[in-house]
Amino acid sequence: MTIAATMGVCFLLLALLKYYLVGGVCKSSIDMTGKTVIITGANSGIGKATAMDLARRNASVILACRDVIKGETAKMEIVRETGNSQLKVKHLDLASFKSIRQFCKEINQELTQLDVLINNAGIFFHPFSKTEDGFESHFGVNHLGHFLLTNLLLDLLKRSAPSRIVIVSSLTHAYGSIEFDNLNSEKGYNRVVAYNRSKLANVYLANELRERLSNTGVTVCSVNPGGVNTMIVRRLFRDWVYRLIWPFIWYILKSPMQGAQTSIYCAVSNELDEAHGGYFSDCTKKQVGTSARDDGIRKKLWDVSERFVGLA
Ligand SMILES: NC(=O)c1ccc[n+]([C@@H]2O[C@H](COP(=O)([O-])OP(=O)(O)OC[C@H]3O[C@@H](n4cnc5c(N)ncnc54)[C@H](OP(=O)(O)O)[C@@H]3O)[C@@H](O)[C@H]2O)c1
Numbered sequence: 095m096t097i098a099a100t101m102g103v104c105f106l107l108l109a110l111l112k113y114y115l116v117g118g119v120c121k122s123s124i125d126m127t128g129k130t131v132i133i134t135g136a137n138s139g140i141g142k143a144t145a146m147d148l149a150r151r152n153a154s155v156i157l158a159c160r161d162v163i164k165g166e167t168a169k170m171e172i173v174r175e176t177g178n179s180q181l182k183v184k185h186l187d188l189a190s191f192k193s194i195r196q197f198c199k200e201i202n203q204e205l206t207q208l209d210v211l212i213n214n215a216g217i218f219f220h221p222f223s224k225t226e227d228g229f230e231s232h233f234g235v236n237h238l239g240h241f242l243l244t245n246l247l248l249d250l251l252k253r254s255a256p257s258r259i260v261i262v263s264s265l266t267h268a269y270g271s272i273e274f275d276n277l278n279s280e281k282g283y284n285r286v287v288a289y290n291r292s293k294l295a296n297v298y299l300a301n302e303l304r305e306r307l308s309n310t311g312v313t314v315c316s317v318n319p320g321g322v323n324t325m326i327v328r329r330l331f332r333d334w335v336y337r338l339i340w341p342f343i344w345y346i347l348k349s350p351m352q353g354a355q356t357s358i359y360c361a362v363s364n365e366l367d368e369a370h371g372g373y374f375s376d377c378t379k380k381q382v383g384t385s386a387r388d389d390g391i392r393k394k395l396w397d398v399s400e401r402f403v404g405l406a
Contacts, residue, residue: 108345115345116352117320118376120359126153130208131361132201132247133157134186134240135215137164139324140262142172143354144212148361149178158186158197158215188215188239189225191403198246207254210361211247213240213296214262218326219285229402230278232285236292241299242403255311256367259303260360263296263316265375268383270294272391274398295395297373297386302396304371313367315360316382318375321346322353 131148135141136157145155149172159165165183173179184200187193201208216236225234244259251257270290275281279288300316307314321327323343328336336343359377360366373382400406 115321116348118355118359118378119352120147120355120363120377122359122363122365124151124362124364126151126209126362129210130154130205131156131210131212132208133212133214134188134243135159137161137168139326139350140319140322140353140357141212141214142168143350144214144357144361145181146172146175146351147354147358148210149173149176149181151362152178152180153210154180155182156201157181157183159183160185160187160189160193160215186243187226188235188243189231191227191239191242193226194239194242195246198243201247202250205250208247208250208257209254210258210260211244211251212260212262212357212361213244214260214357215240216262216292216326218289219330220288221285222279222283230283230288232288232292233277233279233295236289237295237299238399238402240296241399242405244299244303245400245403245405251312252307252310257312258361258366259300259312259314260357261296261300261314261316262357263300263318263373264290264293265318265320266290267293267297267316267318267386270385272298272395274394277398294383294386295399297382298392298395299399300371300373301382301386302392314371315366316373317356317360318373318380319353319356320348320376322350323347324350324353 126148131153133141133145136145137159149155157165157169162183162185169181169183186197220231223231225231229238297316300314303314356374356377360374372379
């Protein structure tokens with residue numbers, strides 16, 4: 095084989111691999127005029143890309159952000175790109191039950207209809223820290239914060255049925271474990287363990303909600319976005335290292351818009367209804383990891399979470 099032919103084959107193989115890594119695409123062209131969506135962590139990464147797509151479909155989008163200035167900057171960009179001005183930024187700090195309660199109080203006063211809630215915000219591999227209410231931050235922000243948020247918006251979502259709850263988890267939920275005597279890293283801290291635990295809790299929350307909301311018209315999905323080149327990844331490296339390995343990262347990871355496809359699919363697709371919720375990856379329903387199949391843990395985690403957030 096000539097050098098040119100060898101290079102051609104290599105290029106083709108690399109292009110095919112990249113196509114595979116990009117994963118599923120939401121093919122639905124559904125218009126969301128008249129629909130209202132809340133997206134947590136919508137100022138950045140997957141959340142911002144999701145907001146961009148839903149704004150393009152004419153939805154009213156509430157960007158729930160802990161940093162309102164970052165939220166307003168994202169909003170301006172989305173309005174400029176989509177021409178949709180029905181976007182609102184609201185303050186929400188998932189590391190503070192007080193902030194979550196205030197956010198939900200305002201939403202419940204202002205909205206008569208909420209069609210989609212997308213629990214997207216998250217922290218990843220943070221050094222040990224605690225939320226305002228004293229919980230380990232991965233467990234507190236990624237799980238407990240969204241647990242309280244969802245519960246306080248549940249009546250509104252039920253009244254708005256058919257409606258949807260989309261919970262952004264991760265493939266790493268499969269490596270997580272829920273140890274009830276170590277939920278807040280009481281036995282020692284490991285950031286990978288803490289993140290995986292919080293993402294497993296996301297899947298358990300979605301599955302418990304699915305059961306509790308059967309026959310209400312509320313569809314519940316959990317989502318694995320895949321490996322996505324967002325701030326979460328960027329923060330793992332020093333700036334100069336990131337700049338050096340950027341082509342490699344670009345090649346192996348999805349862009350934020352590619353990573354948002356499964357969240358968008360779960361938010362809009364008319365192939366889904368209450369009975370067809372579940373765990374999705376690459377816009378396809380998948381089996382959850384074995385660690386997420388224990389009904390006893392699922393129920394106990396709900397009860398413990400209810401107590402932790404002050405709902406029981
Ligand atoms: N990127 C990946 O490869 C990947 C893979 C699997 C799953 N995920 C999941 O995807 C979701 C989105 O992450 P991303 O990759 O798009 O990362 P990102 O760009 O860092 O976005 C995370 C978002 O969460 C917000 N957030 C963090 N702490 C918060 C708090 N206490 N209250 C409210 N908002 C808070 C961030 O706000 P600030 O901008 O103010 O920090 C940001 O808007 C996360 O749940 C993550 O676990 C990502």
